[in-house]
Structures are given as C-alpha cells and as structure tokens.
Amino acid sequence: MVTVYSKPGGLTTFNIKDGFVEALLRGYKLGFLKDVDYRSILQCDNLSDVKLNLQETDYGNFCAEVQQVSPSIIREKAMEKLVAEFEYLRSQADYPLAQFLDYITYDYMIDNVMLILKATLNNPNVDIFSLVKQAHPLGQFEESVLKSICAFENSAKGYGELYQSVLIDTPIGKYFAKFLEEESAKSAQNANDVQNLLAELSATRLESSLRKLYLEDFAHFCETLGGETAEIMLNLLKARADATAINITLNSFDTQLNQINTRKSQRKPLYPSMGFLYPEGTEKLSEVGDENDLASVLRTYPIYEEIFKSHQGQSNEQTIDDAFYEREVELNEMAFEGQFQYAAFYSYVRLKEQEIRNLVWICECIVQRRKDRTSDHFVPIFSKEAKFRNRNR
Amino acid sequence: MSSAGGQRPAANRMTLQTFKARLGGASKGFKLLKKKRDALKSRFQALLKDIVDTKLKVGESLKDGAFALAKAHYASSGDDIASSIVERAKKPSVTTKMYPDNVAGVSIPVFKVLRNASQEAIAHTMGVGSGGAVLNATRDTYLKAVECIVQLASLQTAFHTLDEEIKMTSRRVNALEYVLIPRIEDIIHYITQEMDEQAREEFFRVKKVVEKKKVKLAKEKEQAEKNEAAIDAPSILQKKDADIVF
Numbered sequence: 001m002v003t004v005y006s007k008p009g010g011l012t013t014f015n016i017k018d019g020f021v022e023a024l025l026r027g028y029k030l031g032f033l034k035d036v037d038y039r040s041i042l043q044c045d046n047l048s049d050v051k052l053n054l055q056e057t058d059y060g061n062f063c064a065e066v067q068q069v070s071p072s073i074i075r076e077k078a079m080e081k082l083v084a085e086f087e088y089l090r091s092q093a094d095y096p097l098a099q100f101l102d103y104i105t106y107d108y109m110i111d112n113v114m115l116i117l118k119a120t121l122n123n124p125n126v127d128i129f130s131l132v133k134q135a136h137p138l139g140q141f142e143e144s145v146l147k148s149i150c151a152f153e154n155s156a157k158g159y160g161e162l163y164q165s166v167l168i169d170t171p172i173g174k175y176f177a178k179f180l181e182e183e184s185a186k187s188a189q190n191a192n193d194v195q196n197l198l199a200e201l202s203a204t205r206l207e208s209s210l211r212k213l214y215l216e217d218f219a220h221f222c223e224t225l226g227g228e229t230a231e232i233m234l235n236l237l238k239a240r241a242d243a244t245a246i247n248i249t250l251n252s253f254d255t256q257l258n259q260i261n262t263r264k265s266q267r268k269p270l271y272p273s274m275g276f277l278y279p280e281g282t283e284k285l286s287e288v289g290d291e292n293d294l295a296s297v298l299r300t301y302p303i304y305e306e307i308f309k310s311h312q313g314q315s316n317e318q319t320i321d322d323a324f325y326e327r328e329v330e331l332n333e334m335a336f337e338g339q340f341q342y343a344a345f346y347s348y349v350r351l352k353e354q355e356i357r358n359l360v361w362i363c364e365c366i367v368q369r370r371k372d373r374t375s376d377h378f379v380p381i382f383s384k385e386a387k388f389r390n391r392n393r
Numbered sequence: 394m395s396s397a398g399g400q401r402p403a404a405n406r407m408t409l410q411t412f413k414a415r416l417g418g419a420s421k422g423f424k425l426l427k428k429k430r431d432a433l434k435s436r437f438q439a440l441l442k443d444i445v446d447t448k449l450k451v452g453e454s455l456k457d458g459a460f461a462l463a464k465a466h467y468a469s470s471g472d473d474i475a476s477s478i479v480e481r482a483k484k485p486s487v488t489t490k491m492y493p494d495n496v497a498g499v500s501i502p503v504f505k506v507l508r509n510a511s512q513e514a515i516a517h518t519m520g521v522g523s524g525g526a527v528l529n530a531t532r533d534t535y536l537k538a539v540e541c542i543v544q545l546a547s548l549q550t551a552f553h554t555l556d557e558e559i560k561m562t563s564r565r566v567n568a569l570e571y572v573l574i575p576r577i578e579d580i581i582h583y584i585t586q587e588m589d590e591q592a593r594e595e596f597f598r599v600k601k602v603v604e605k606k607k608v609k610l611a612k613e614k615e616q617a618e619k620n621e622a623a624i625d626a627p628s629i630l631q632k633k634d635a636d637i638v639f
Contacts (some may be wrong), residue, residue: 071463251526311526319527321468357467364463368456377467 008096008229014340017094022339024092025348028085029336031058032355032381041362042374050363071363078356083137086349096193096225100342103218104349108139109172110214114207117219138349145170175213179206205270208248212272215241219274225342232335232343236350239331241275243324246304249285249294250311250320258289277301303327322377327381329354330388351381402580404587412584416577423569430562432497437555444552449544456536461531468527486510487536489543494551499558504547506540 008014014022033041037057044050054074056061063069090101112135132140148166150277163176193254195232215237248270252258257268264274268286272278279286284297295312298304307327310318332347332354358378380386402408465474488507493500617638 319468321527324427361463361467364460368460368463370460373460377464 008225008227008340008342010227011340018342021089021092022344025087025344028089029382031085032351033057033059033359035383035385036382038358038362038378038380038383041359042371044366047071047074047363047366050366069363071360071367074363075356075360079137080361082349082352082356085352086138089345097342097345099221100225100229101345103221104346105139106172106175106214106218107211108136109141109170110139110175110210111136111208112139112141113167113172114210117206141170145306146160164239172210172214175210175217178213179209182209205266207269210242211244212241212270215244215272215388216274222342228338228341229343232338232341233346236331236335236343238275238347239327241272242277242304243328244270244279245275245277245282245285246294246298247320247324249288250291253290260289263287263289277304319377322379325354325377326355326379326386326388329381329386333382354379355381368374401583404591406585406588409584409588410583412577412581413420416581419569419574419577423566423574426562426566426569429497429564430559433499433555433562437552439561440548440552440555444545446549447541447548451538451541451545454534454541458531458535458538461527461534465527465531467482474528487539489546496555499554501551501554502547503551504543506543508536520588 008018009016037053040053041050044053051069056058059078059081062081063074066073066077086101086104090098093101115135116131145166152192163173163180167173167176198289219234219237222230222237224232224236248267252267264286268282271282271285274283281297281301285294288294288297291312295305295308298308307323308324328350331352335341335343335347336343358380361363361377362374365371383389402412478528486509488509489504490507492505495501545598
C-alpha cells in the first residue's frame with residue numbers, strides 16, 4: 001500500500017489522485033501566449049498598447065487594475081499570476097505530487113536566501129520589506145525567518161549559526177547542512193588556506209553549492225518516484241546541470257577561478273555532480289583553460305557543441321544563455337507530451353518563467369525603442385515558429 | 394561726456410602728463426583684453442559644438458547601457474542583479490582626475506577617467522552560473538557611458554568657467570571702452586582746454602600791462618612836457634641836450 005501512495009501511479013491509477021490537478025495544468029497550458037499574441041504585442045508602440053493586448057490573453061485579469069505600466073510592473077503582475085496558479089495546483093495536490101511541487105519552490109527559496117544574505121552582507125540595516133518585495137514570490141518564507149537570516153554574518157561560522165537557528169526549520173535546511181558538512185571537512189584539510197581564498201567567493205560558492213545539492217536531491221526524489229516522471233525529470237535536471245557546468249566554465253575564464261592551481265580546487269566543486277556531462281565531461285571541463293579547450297571538450301557532445309557554436313559565432317544576436325534557454329524550452333515543451341507524470345508541472349513553472357522573461361524583454365525593447373532587437377532574446381513557447389522546430393524540419 | 398561729477402584735477406602740465414600715460418595704459422589694456430575675449434569666445438563656440446555632440450553621445454551610450462542591462466536581466470533569469478552587484482562593489486575601479494588646461498591665461502579644469510582594472514576582479518565572478526558574459530558586456534557598455542559622462546562633465550565645467558571668464562573680460566573691456574578711456578580723454582581735454590585758457594589769460598594780462606604802461610608813459614611824458622613849458626624860463630644851460638629826456 002505504502003508504495004502505491006508514494007508513487008505517481010501509472011495509466012490506471014494516476015487519475016485517482018492526480019487526475020484533477022493534471023487536468024488543471026493542461027488547462028493552464030492553454031494560457032501561454034500564442035504566436036498571434038506575441039505578434040500583436042510586438043506591433044505595439046507603447047506599453048499601454050501592450051496592456052491592451054494582454055487584456056485579451058490570460059493575463060487580462062492581472063493587468064486590468066494596473067494604472068501605469070512598466071516592464072517591472074508587468075513582470076510583477078505576470079509573476080503574481082504564475083504564483084496564483086501554482087498555489088492553486090499546490091493546494092489541490094496530494095502527497096507525492098505535493099512534495100514534487102514543493103521541490104520546485106525550493107529552487108526559488110535558495111534564490112531568496114541568497115538574495116537576503118547578499119544584501120545584508122555589507123549593510124546590516126537594509127530594509128527588510130524592500131527585500132521581501134524583491135524576493136521571488138514562489139519561494140517565499142515567513143517574515144520572521146527572513147528577518148533572522150539578516151542577523152548572521154557571511155562566514156563559515158556565520159553560516160553554521162544561521163543554519164542551526166533558522167534554516168534548519170526551512171525545507172532547504174538540509175542543503176545547508178550538507179554544505180556545512182563538506183565545508184568543515186575541507187577546512188580540516190587545510191584550514192586557514194581555504195577560508196582566506198574563499199572569503200570573496202563564498203557567496204557564489206554557497207549559492208552554487210546549494211543549487212548543486214538541490215539538483216541532486218531533486219533528481220534523487222524523482223528517481224524514487226520512478227516511471228515516466230523520473231525519466232523526463234532526470235532529463236530536464238541533467239540538462240540544467242550541464243548548462244550550469246558549461247556556464248561556470250565559460251564565465252570563469254577571466255577570473256581567478258581559471259588560475260591553474262584553483263581550477264581543480266575551486267572551480268570543480270562548483271560543477272553539479274550530475275548531468276550528461278558527469279563525471280567524465282566535468283572532469284575534462286575542470287582542466288579547461290580557454291574557449292578553444294572548452295570547444296574541444298564539448299565536441300564529443302553534439303547538442304552542447306551546437307549550443308557552444310552559437311556563442312563562438314560572435315554574432316551579437318545570440319549569446320550562450322539564449323541558446324541554453326532555447327534548449328530548455330524545447331525540453332520542457334516535450335515534457336508536456338507525456339501524460340500521467342509530474343514533469344509537466346516542473347516544465348510548466350519553467351516555461352512560465354521563460355514567458356515572463358519574454359514579456360519583460362519585449363516591454364523593455366518597446367520602452368527603449370529598440371523594437372528591431374526584440375527577436376534577439378525571445379523564445380516563444382509552444383510556438384510553431386520556434387527556431388528549434390524549424391531546425392528539425 | 395562729463396567727468397561724472399568727478400573732481401577736476403589741477404590743470405597743469407604734470408597732471409596732463411600722468412593722464413596721458415594713463416590713457417596709453419588703458420588703451421593698451423583694452424586692446425589686450427579684447428584680444429583675450431575674442432580668443433575665449435572662439436574657444437567657447439568650439440566648446441558649444443563639442444558639448445552638443447557629447448550630449449548626444451551620452452544619451453546614446455546611456456540608452457545602450459539601459460538596453461544592455463535589460464539584456465543582462467533577461468540572461469540572469471530574473472535574479473536580482475542589482476543587489477549582488479551592490480554587495481560586490483567595494484572600491485571604485487573608475488576614478489576621475491583633474492588636470493588644468495590653459496586657454497588665454499584662464500585655467501580650465503579637465504577631467505580624465507582612470508580605470509583600475511584590478512579592482513574589478515571581484516565583479517568578474519558575477520553570474521558565473523549564468524549570464525556572466527552578458528554581465529561583462531553590460532559593464533563594458535556602461536563603462537563607455539561613464540567615460541562619455543566624464544567627458545561631458547569636463548566640457549560643461551570648462552563651459553561654465555569660460556562663460557564666467559568671458560563675462561568678466563567683456564565687462565572689463567566695456568568698462569575700459571565706454572567709461573575709463575572716455576573719462577581720461579575728457580580729463581585730458583579739460584586740462585588742455587584749461588591750460589589754453591590759462592595761456593590766453595596770461596597773454597591778455599601781459600598785453601594789458603603793456604598797454605597800461607604805455608598809457609602811463611604817455612601821461613608822464615605829457616606831464617613832463619607841461620612842466621617844461623611851465624618853467625619855460627630860460628634854461629640855465631640854454632643849450633638843449635639831446636640825451637636828456639627830462
């Protein structure tokens with residue numbers, strides 16, 4: 001019995017608990033902006049026109065009461081909509097799905113903890129309320145938790161105290177525990193050396209370590225769920241881990257992370273220990289010293305080779321981030337192809353994020369009168385005109 | 394032009410000399426200041442053109458910067474870049490230094506951008522996870538904007554300084570041209586007039602004296618003749634001596 005309830009169920013049993021929620025999700029999927037919507041938004045000359053156009057879409061109710069429109073307000077409102085939908089899904093979900101949805105929010109919780117840590121690092125008297133407003137609404141903590149996070153210092157010791165008194169009660173406490181464990185094990189080896197070296201990097205370190213632990217934990221959870229969920233989710237998470245690893249490598253070239261003696265000791269721990277590249281790929285990545293090396297490592301992975309080519313093309317239009325976003329959208333759209341699995345929920349949130357990014361980008365372009373540049377960074381979702389669809393044809 | 398109620402100086406040759414010297418100095422100064430004003434003005438005109446160009450450039454580069462920032466926002470997937478940047482900002486990597494520049498004897502401040510790239514090392518680890526390249530591009534775009542702004546600031550300061558200087562020089566030029574020089578000329582004119590007057594007076598006085606003397610002489614002569622006639626007694630000498638007047 002227990003096993004039945006801790007798994008999503010298959011063709012015959014899925015709908016007992018999760019049928020309604022999935023139906024909701026499929027309904028929400030229709031709310032994505034369509035090609036037509038994008039086209040009409042792209043034709044706008046000012047943001048009130050955008051608002052007018054949005055009123056005919058699913059965003060209508062959320063934009064209706066706004067008087068003044070700006071890209072950030074549109075972002076806020078769109079996020080509000082996403083959160084409202086997500087909360088509704090979450091409130092309808094039963095155990096394994098509820099847990100799964102919670103896992104999605106942990107990602108944003110890590111963002112928020114990092115946001116607050118970074119903000120309070122230099123300035124302990126920072127305004128908590130403005131921070132709470134900046135925080136991602138999907139990973140919101142209670143206010144008391146946020147306030148107490150601000151009281152700790154940015155050092156291994158500070159993190160330890162922070163963990164023991166505050167974060168242990170939050171869902172992401174376990175990642176902190178793991179991070180501190182690893183950190184203290186390392187400190188034992190060469191105590192003061194590591195501390196000094198990492199003083200500057202520690203916030204970045206902490207963030208990528210937490211993210212890494214989270215991805216691994218999430219992947220593990222998906223594995224226990226089994227079935228199609230595990231299959232698709234692992235695909236998605238692995239792709240994300242690979243993107244992180246490649247990005248870290250690429251972005252570290254100008255920094256002290258790329259010095260030969262720190263490559264292994266500091267850059268390598270930032271790579272997630274999962275993904276299609278793991279372990280032999282990340283091992284090679286940790287040796288990489290410049291873009292040519294990176295290209296030669298990625299040559300053996302056709303997908304990433306192509307993505308990296310878009311970076312090397314030096315055309316200003318597409319950066320590697322865009323290529324990764326595109327790939328993410330492609331993968332996440334595929335998650336909707338299967339039924340009776342949870343991956344679509346994750347994909348839904350990710351795709352909505354991308355949609356919000358698209359909207360904000362288009363709005364920025366309109367505000368700054370650079371409409372000719374809109375196509376640079378914008379990945380339509382469930383669009384027949386998506387670049388990857390045309391490529392396959 | 395009147396001497397504006399000023400005290401008339403004593404009209405003599407010495408004051409005339411001093412005033413003539415002052416007139417010479419004033420007109421020399423006037424010529425020099427006028428030259429300076431013209432030099433400043435020509436520089437000023439060139440500056441105006443520069444300022445307009447730079448202002449357009451600043452607008453353009455700030456627009457680029459805002460656009461790059463929007464790009465960075467897009468690439469860093471909605472993370473709050475601003476707070477992490479503020480957290481990293483410790484020492485400024487871009488500073489300005491002031492150098493004096495000289496235009497027609499007016500020192501004008503010129504600002505120069507100094508960039509210390511080593512202070513930026515901290516910022517390089519920004520967005521290592523994602524969007525680092527875009528962030529770097531954004532920083533470069535903004536750096537250009539900052540350079541433009543500093544250039545504009547330098548031009549504007551020069552503009553203000555020059556403006557002040559031109560105003561002051563013009564005031565001086567005008568004061569010399571319309572007040573000081575006419576006043577000195579007026580005084581010189583007055584002095585020469587006065588001296589002519591004095592000369593004429595003197596001449597007339599001398600003439601008068603001579604006239605009076607003549608009259609007196611004539612009178613005396615007449616008197617003497619009368620006396621002679623009155624006596625008319627046969628002279629003791631009888632013989633008239635031509636050398637003796639009386």
